[in-house]
C-alpha cells in the first residue's frame with residue numbers, strides 16, 4: 001500500500017485537527033450543561049470526550065481555548081463554569097437532538113443561555129448544583145477532579161471528572177439484569193470529522209447472539 005505520511009512537527013494546528021477528527025471517528029458527544037457565577041445556565045457539545053475509568057466511574061473532556069479578537073487565548077464558558085462550580089453534567093444526546101446539539105455550539109452573547117435561545121428543555125440535576133437537559137434519556141452528574149493543560153498555541157484543557165450519579169430512563173433498564181441497560185435502544189448521536197458531520201450509533205455484533 002502506498003501512504004502519504006504527515007510528520008506531526010510540520011503540521012499546522014488546523015491540518016492536524018482535520019486529520020485527527022476524520023480518523024478518530026465516530027466520537028461520542030457529551031452535551032455538557034453547567035451554570036455560571038451569575039446563575040446563568042449553559043449547554044454545549046464536546047466530542048473530544050470519553051469514559052476514562054469504571055472503578056470509580058470517571059469521564060474526560062478536552063476543551064480547547066478560543067482566541068479572542070486580540071489573538072489572546074480565552075477559556076470557553078463551559079470550562080470557566082466547571083472551574084467555578086466544580087461540577088458538570090454530561091447529557092447523552094440522541095438523533096432527535098441533532099439540530100439543537102449543533103446549534104448549541106454557537107457562541108452567544110454573554111446574557112443569553114443556549115437553553116432559552118434554542119428551546120432546549122432545562123431541568124436540574126439531583127446530586128450536583130447544575131442544570132441538565134431534562135429530555136435526555138440518560139445523563140452523568142459529574143464532579144471535577146482536575147484540569148490539565150496540553151498543547152502549544154491552541155491550548156487544550158483536559159477536564160477529568162468523577163461521575164457521581166448516572167440517571168437512565170427506566171425504559172432502557174433491563175428488568176432481567178439489574179443495573180444493565182440496553183444501549184441498543186438509544187438512538188445515539190456521534191460526531192464524524194468536523195464541520196456539521198455526525199454519525200448514528202448503531203450496535204452491531206461480532207457474532208450471532210449465543
Ligand SMILES: Cc1cc2nc3c(=O)[nH]c(=O)nc-3n(C[C@H](O)[C@H](O)[C@H](O)COP(=O)(O)O)c2cc1C
Pocket residue numbers: 029042043044045046047048049062063064065076077078079101102104105106107191
Ligand atoms: C458536535 C460538536 C462537538 C464539539 N466538540 C468540541 C470539543 O471536543 N472541544 C471543544 O473545545 N469544542 C468542541 N466543539 C465546539 C464547542 O461546542 C463550541 O466552541 C461552543 O461554543 C462552546 O460553548 P461554551 O463557550 O458555551 O463553552 C464542538 C462542537 C460541535 C458542534
